[in-house]
Structure formats: C-alpha cells, structure tokens
Amino acid sequence: MAETLLLWFNRFTDDPSKVKARINGRPVLMYEPPEELESSTDDDDEYQFKTQSGLSVPTMGGGDPMAAVVEKTKENAFKQRITIGRTGNNDIVLEDASVSRFHAFLEQLPGGDWQLVDAGSRNGTTLAGKKLTGRVGATLHNGAVLRVGAVQLTFLTASGFLEMLKRRAAEK
Numbered sequence: 001m002a003e004t005l006l007l008w009f010n011r012f013t014d015d016p017s018k019v020k021a022r023i024n025g026r027p028v029l030m031y032e033p034p035e036e037l038e039s040s041t042d043d044d045d046e047y048q049f050k051t052q053s054g055l056s057v058p059t060m061g062g063g064d065p066m067a068a069v070v071e072k073t074k075e076n077a078f079k080q081r082i083t084i085g086r087t088g089n090n091d092i093v094l095e096d097a098s099v100s101r102f103h104a105f106l107e108q109l110p111g112g113d114w115q116l117v118d119a120g121s122r123n124g125t126t127l128a129g130k131k132l133t134g135r136v137g138a139t140l141h142n143g144a145v146l147r148v149g150a151v152q153l154t155f156l157t158a159s160g161f162l163e164m165l166k167r168r169a170a171e172k
Contacts, residue, residue, distance in 0.1 A: 002092075005030065005065035012165040013172075020162060023069055027106075027114055027140075028161040029092065030154045032065040067161070068092060070106055070114075081105040084148055085119075098123045098149030107137065114140045114155070123149040 012019045070082050073091050083090040085102040094103070100121040107115050115137035118125035125132045126147040132138055140146075142160035146153050156164060 002031075002066045002068035005032075005067050008067050009165055009168060012162075013169050016162070016166075019165065020158075023158045023161065025158050027070045027158060028067050028156045029070060030065065030067045030156055030161070031151070032154070034152070078105065081107050083119075094148055094151050096149055096151050099151060100149070103148050104132075106140075109139070116140055116144075116146055116155075121149070125149075 008019065011022075071091070072079070072082060076083055076089060076091050082092065082105060083102060084092045084094065084099075084104045084106070086093065086095060086097075086099045087101045090102065100119070100123065102119050103121040104116060104118050104125045107117060109115055116125065116127055116132065117137045118132040118134050120134040127138045127140070128145055140155045142155070142157040144155040146155060
C-alpha cells in the first residue's frame with residue numbers, strides 16, 4: 001500500500017524495527033513530486049498511486065512524497081511479477097493518462113536482483129533516462145530512477161530505503 005513518506009519517517013523514528021519488519025527485505029518504489037507540481041492546484045495534473053487493495057488512494061502530484069513496498073497482491077494473475085499499470089487489477093496502480101492499463105512489471109531474478117520490464121506500453125518506460133525495449137528486462141539497483149509513462153519513481157532496495165530514512169532522521 002502506498003503511504004506518505006512522512007508516515008514512513010514517523011514510524012521509523014518511533015521504532016525502526018517495525019518499519020524493517022513491514023518491509024521484510026522487499027524493495028520500495030518512492031515518488032517525490034517534481035517542483036512544478038508541488039505548487040499546482042489544478043486537479044487535472046494529479047497522479048494517483050495505490051495498491052490493488054484500494055484501501056489507500058493517496059494523491060501523487062498533490063505535493064506529498066509517497067512510498068510503496070513492492071509486493072504481490074492476491075488478486076493478480078501473474079504470480080512471479082509485480083505489475084504496474086493504470087487499472088485496478090495491477091499490483092501497483094498509477095492513475096495517470098500516460099500510463100497504460102498494463103504498463104510494466106517488476107520481477108525478482110533467481111540471484112535476488114530485480115528487473116524492470118516494459119510490457120509493450122504506449123508511452124514507454126525508461127530507466128536512468130534510457131527507454132526500455134518492450135518485453136526486455138533491465139536490472140535495477142538501489143536509487144535507480146524509472147519513469148512509467150510520465151510518472152517518475154525511484155527504486156530503493158530494502159536496505160537503501162531504511163538508510164534513506166535513517167539519513168533523513170539524522171538531518172532533523
């Protein structure tokens with residue numbers, strides 16, 4: 001489930017072990033709104049980022065940084081893939097017109113690394129500014145910047161996300 005980064009930060013400062021248990025070794029996708037969207041008040045420019053459960057529908061683009069654990073939902077048919085797309089049957093839903101119904105997916109490789117694969121989307125998927133070839137995987141690393149349609153996300157490993165929270169807590 002996508003939640004505000006502030007909520008993650010508050011949980012971490014209260015009890016880092018609970019955040020570590022919630023992540024449970026899984027990577028995190030993080031969204032931080034671009035500066036030009038932070039001051040926008042036009043509802044048409046907002047993105048939605050939620051999980052299949054539908055329990056949380058936080059607004060991306062409304063000024064709040066968000067983070068979601070990369071995890072499988074029970075309802076999704078692809079057992080080994082974390083799907084990303086515009087429709088509610090994806091594991092990670094990005095409600096934005098630039099995102100295809102089934103846009104891309106994340107897949108864990110046998111060695112533990114993760115890869116991003118564009119599913120043949122209309123507006124493409126990029127990794128570190130390079131457009132991915134449809135249905136060809138690209139290995140992700142901590143801090144990798146990916147763009148799904150017009151939505152930019154950062155891929156963080158579990159340890160990378162925890163380190164980021166720790167670093168931000170030290171800055172406060």
